[in-house]
Amino acid sequence: MTKGTDDLLQGTLDLLILKTLGLGPNHGLGIARRINQSTKGTFHPKPGSLFPALHRLEEKGWLVSEWGESENRRKAKYYKLTRKGRKHLETETANWERIAGAIFLALEATS
């Protein structure tokens, strides 16, 4: 298992969660593993930040949750993106790309 960091900006984690769920419903552990994989081990969200983030997103109406069964027939709570959440993901992705691009440019320029 690759060493990763949990020091995520709140907005970053939220965005990563939304992105992950954009691929389909998943449970908490699944989301964490997925983020870890897709960032090639850079991010390793722990329950202490993952669960508050999931509940916050649910309160905002971007996610809904329901109980389901995992691949190995375990009971698990699955999170799913709402329509509102999907829209938010789109705007946030666009925002992020703009900011990331800008910061990248800025860093290039000074070095």
Added chain:
Amino acid sequence: MHLLSRFRSLLSNVFHREHAERELDEEMSAHLDLLIDEKIAAGLSVQEARRNALIEFGGLAQVKEQVRDVRMGALIEQVWLDAGYAVRILLKNPSFTALVVITLALGIGVNTAIFSLVDGILLRPLPFERPDRLVRLVQSQSQLGLPLWNLSQATFTALRDNNTHSLEAIAAYSTSGANLTGGGDPERVSVGNVSADFFKVLGVQPLLGRTFRAGEDTPGNNGVCVISFGFWQRQFGGDPNMIGRSLNLNSIATEVIGVMPAGFSFPRPETEIWVPLAINPTRTAPYFLRAIARLAPGVLPSDAEAETTEGLWDYARKHPDTSEARVPLDKGSALKTVVTPLKDAMVGATQKPLLILLGAVGLVLLIACANIANLLLARATSRVKELAVRFALGASPSRVARQLLTESLVLSVIGAAGGVLLAWLGVRMLDRLPIEGIPRIEGVALDARVLTFTAGLAVLTGLLFGLMPALRAYRMGMVAAMHEGGRGSSSSHRANRALVAAQFALSFVLLIGAGLLLKSLHHLESVSLGFNPDRLLTMLISLPARKYAKPEQTVQFYQSLMERMSGMPGIRSAAITSGLPFTSGGNTDNFIVEGHPPDTAEGVQAQLVSMAPGHLQVMEIPLLRGRDFLETDNADSQSVAIVDETLARMYWPDGDALGKRVETTGDMTWLTIVGVVGGIKEVGLAEELQPHIYVPLAQGPTLQAQLAVRTDGPFNTLIGAIRSEVSEVDPEIPVYSIRAMNDVIGRTLNSQRLTNILLTAFSVLALLLAAVGIYGTMALYVASRKKEFGIRLALGAPQAVLLRLVLREGMVLIATGVAIGIAGAAAMSRAIESLLFEVSPTDPAVLIAVPLLLVLVALAACFVPARRASRIDPMIALRVE
């Protein structure tokens, strides 16, 4: 049942605290299980996998705590957002908002004001040590017509020295006044005459000095006094060296040994000086003492009553010549002590009217809530579109319901703020109401306790009137979610009508209560007094016993005062007497009638009055037979008496009282009856007439005299003139308790008057609210059927038919309300039966007048919408929508 389950599901959705907590637990453990599975799949043993999973997960409690924080934060944010949204919505409908807020402010305001009375008078503990253990002890000799009777010095001593186990300590008290001289104008101060243990029983420590020691309440040792904080400040500017100074009380030098802390005033609110009683254990009469006692731990008042009653019987057996011994001592004997919790004894008759008022304002608030619920329902119909849009945008039913409830709570909080303002004004205006003589009224204030009550009330009313609209929105959201569509305007109208009928039922109950009490007060006020109280000024004069030791001296004083006053302008006539009615200045005693067995079982007591010649004319008490007293009826002539008709009828129903003789038990001289006068009310308007025996002032001199002055001019200018005449005769004699007789009598009615003023005001308020309610409902009814009415008019229906149709609709509501109200009114009349005077709870006049009034008011309220219905322009009506 259906409604109840819907209500429960709404609540669990709005406040799904417990459910959320359980779900969070499950989610955490499911996550842990998945982690363990993963480790096992990676080849670890079950135990290892478990350990590693727990380490990786981190602190379970912390994670849960963080999630809870997020949820809480979201909830607070949401409530805040909802409240902001609610305020914006309410501001958009200023007239609706104003109507609701005013209605609520009135409803909550009257409740806050009345609760402040109930709290200040009934609920707040007395300012003494462990006040719930304090009791008042008096005796009862029911067979002698004395359900509550004071103790004599001998009875009190016997009870005190009886070694009673159920009482920790017992003390006696009575009240009097004293002339304070030696510093400027003579002044009359209110005195508490108390036994040595008085302060010990109450558990109150002095601010300065000490209180009384054992033995200081015996004759010859009682030349000391304790003063109140107010008196200390007022008379001595709070002199720190007060202890040891001397006061001239009734021309006797009395040493101040203690100063009580601020706020201590017992037995009377105006008591300023406490002097020890000079208890003589051999005096078996008169009966002028009451006792306070502290119950031993774990003892109930009824236990103490049983034990002290034993003691009283013991006393009666040892003293066969006392009034106590005249009651047969058997199992159901009427001779007993009466032990009452001190607060109940002080508050007494005020309790019931206050609770009735509290009930009345509760009903007013219910009516106000019904009105607001009605308004909200009406508005909900017009908000259907707004809600539909919100549901379509994905708002959950519980979310919208919560938002509507928040709106109601915002309204109720604003209304409560207005209510507190109204209550504050009300409590400030309390002084203008007839409150004198109502116990503990000085402690009434709008404080934190009352405000807490109001805050609770605000939340409760907000939930009460907000629930129905919230439930409807919730159901509408559920229906919308099932894609069924549809609206519930017919059921809305049904709910509306039910609320209006309920309002009229409640108003009916209140109006019946107010009607009965008003009629009862009217009866009381028109009771014949037996004398004329108009333009009659009364005042008190006390002669100190030391200076006026000989009866001739007092007679001399009164005569010279009368001579001076007879020539004064503005005074038509004036006379001196030992006791005027309604001033509790009289003297009650047993008496013997010649030719009748002395110990008649009735044990009738008569009011003994010494009066100067001319008193009957001043009071306008009619002389029925015989003659008035003359100047020649003096100490040297034959002892004479005048009796009233009440007494004469008792003993000589057919014959003539003139020439017969009576004897009062006090002195052993036979008094020959020379006149018979009309009976007068002595203590209260509702009381039966008591027999009176009048004796000439010269034959029955008194140190404390009352002056009755029939006036021509205004009272104010006379009072100063009379004061200066008195001081001309003796500068050390103060004139006090100067009052118009009508005020003195009115004071006995204050409790009833206050109850009536308030209850009437509340009933009128209720009726107005109900009228607004029915007006709104009928207006809505007409508006919803505008199209139909338009068509009917277009087809040629006469206007009168539509007018009648709408009025009939209104009348059905009122009739329903009144029918329900009759059941409530029956309960109400039973509750107030004991407060009624010569009015039956089913008084026909009230039972006819009230429904009539309701119908008239309702008709007037329905008439406007009805007329509108009959004037609808068919063309405009058909073009609507």
